Amino acid sequence: MxxxxxxxxxxxxxxxxxxxxxxxxxxxxxxxxxxxxxxxxxxxxxxxxxxxxxxxxxxxxxxxxxxxxxxxxxxxxxxxxxxxxxxxxxxxxxxxxxxxxxxxxxxxxxxxxxxxxxxxxxxxxxxxxxxxxxxxxxxxxxxxxxxxxxxxxxxxxxxxxxxxxxxxxSSDDRARYRDELVAYLRERFDQLDEDSQRRLESNPLRVLDSKNPTTQALLADAPRLADFxxxxxxxxxxxxxxxxxxxxxxxxxxxxxxxxxxxxxxxxxxxxxxxxxxxxxxxxxxxxxxxxxxxxxxxxxxxxxxxxxxxxxxxxxxLDRVPAELARQVDVYFVTLGDAAAVASFRLAEQLRDALPGVRLVVHCGGGSFKSQFKKADKSGALFALILGEDEAAAEQIGIKPLRSDAQQENIAWHELPARLQQLF
Structure with missing residues (x-):
């Protein structure tokens, strides 16, 4: 098909x-x-x-x-x-x-x-x-x-x-000017380009807009609307x-x-x-x-x-005037491993969206290993990855890993996360 x-x-x-x-x-x-x-x-x-x-x-x-x-x-x-x-x-x-x-x-x-x-x-x-x-x-x-x-x-x-x-x-000004312009151009009709010849009959002022070099040269000595x-x-x-x-x-x-x-x-x-x-x-x-x-x-x-x-x-x-921030569609990418961590990530993510409505946060969906998820996090352009595995979920801890710098990952308690992200942004 x-x-x-x-x-x-x-x-x-x-x-x-x-x-x-x-x-x-x-x-x-x-x-x-x-x-x-x-x-x-x-x-x-x-x-x-x-x-x-x-x-x-x-x-x-x-x-x-x-x-x-x-x-x-x-x-x-x-x-x-x-x-x-x-x-x-x-x-x-x-x-x-x-x-x-x-x-x-x-x-x-x-x-x-x-x-x-x-x-x-x-x-x-x-x-x-x-x-x-x-x-x-x-x-x-x-x-x-x-x-x-x-x-x-x-x-x-x-x-x-x-x-x-x-x-x-005014319309009267244009009517008087149109008569003078048509009279001028009719005397030079054969020198006009095809579009201008047609416009002379239907909409003569549009001849002034012609991009044809020969027609533009003819208009150099034409009557001027400003004089009317x-x-x-x-x-x-x-x-x-x-x-x-x-x-x-x-x-x-x-x-x-x-x-x-x-x-x-x-x-x-x-x-x-x-x-x-x-x-x-x-x-x-x-x-x-x-x-x-x-x-x-x-x-x-x-x-x-x-x-x-x-x-x-x-x-x-x-002109290369596209703001640099438009290249990044995601600020934070949530990486999880294990069922308990996945459930907790949705709850934490909604709390973060309430606390930081301006931060663009993506929670990984579809499963996969940490390695595959980090590849997607990096490809998204996110500045930080939030890391939540089974052990972190059990301890109510979470990792914050910078993706655009050499800074080290830090691990903090869940309740500290909104304030810490606010500092980072």
Missing amino acids: KTLQAVRGMNDVLPADSALWQYFERTVADLLTGYGYQQVRMPIVEPTELFKRSIGEVTDIVEKEMYTFADRNGDSLTLRPEGTAGCVRAMLEHGLLGGGISQKVWYAGPMFRHERPQKGRYRQFNQIGVETFNISGPDIDAELILLSWRLWKQLGLQDAVTLELNSLG LNQDARLHFEGLLALLDAAGVPYVINPRLVRGLDYYGLTVFEWVTDKLGAQGTVCAGGRYDGLVEQLGGKPATAVGFAMGIERLLLLIQT
Whole structure:
């Protein structure tokens, strides 16, 4: 019988890797809690119409990348390709934006896009998203950037990432700019790459995002979006830059940064790295003040971002920033020999877990000689082995043997064990 394998582009996270995932997720969760953000959990399946109305029907995501299917009732459903639309839907459905109440939320989980799998880009990928609602000033834009900057410092990545910023202005600003950009590019249509020619008809601002060198050269003399911004948009962007300057966050203004989703306006930003080859964006977001109304709610300002977990973990590993303690999954390994010792080990182990909840303690199961058990203890990475044989059990004594140093084994009474281990850790 043929062995089944995971779907292409959808990967398993194996036990050896899960400690890094947990470390990253715990670090992000603690950081966001410290800034006053609360977690929201949304389903991974949403009505297809949600993404057509939010992302835009002529985007690559909706046209080519979504996993869409009809359920047994004939309804069109889609595995979520991103989290913002579902978060807005949840806020509206449960009445959390009424009366102009501000909300600061975050979420984590898998997203799905049918893209060509490559290192750092998968068909099932995990994101952590942060969204805020009903806060209109540039101060909340700055807070999102500041908390992400603090995360990079906590992870040791601050020297490997660069913040790129731009303002897309209002929808009217973009409409006026779009007309000028299309007119400019139509005169040079034959020089555009194939993707840009297609985008010129459907989503011309995405041409600015082209990675084709010839197209980028053409854009050097193209109209600049910054020249079309209204006064309010200019003041918002200048206010954001002033706050970042005051906080000492370095940035680069990238006039060609547009993001790939239709709902963005005003501030857009990306954290990028040159350490991962082509997959350089590790965190991105911006303002989407019109999306709540677009999805049926009353007008509400909103800004957020999402970070790709796999890509950030790859960056942590590439830069050798994995904390050393993650390599060790066990602190203490309990070795026993004989029925009485095995019974006593479970009782002692539970007492130790009560007294020292932070210590990772494994009790050997499955029998075997002392020699075979010590091999497993050593392989586990444990710092100490607790040794309990028949004689020790009868005398209510236990041995503590260091596994990572040349220190001698010591033997103590059972009742002394919690205090002694507390000293050792």
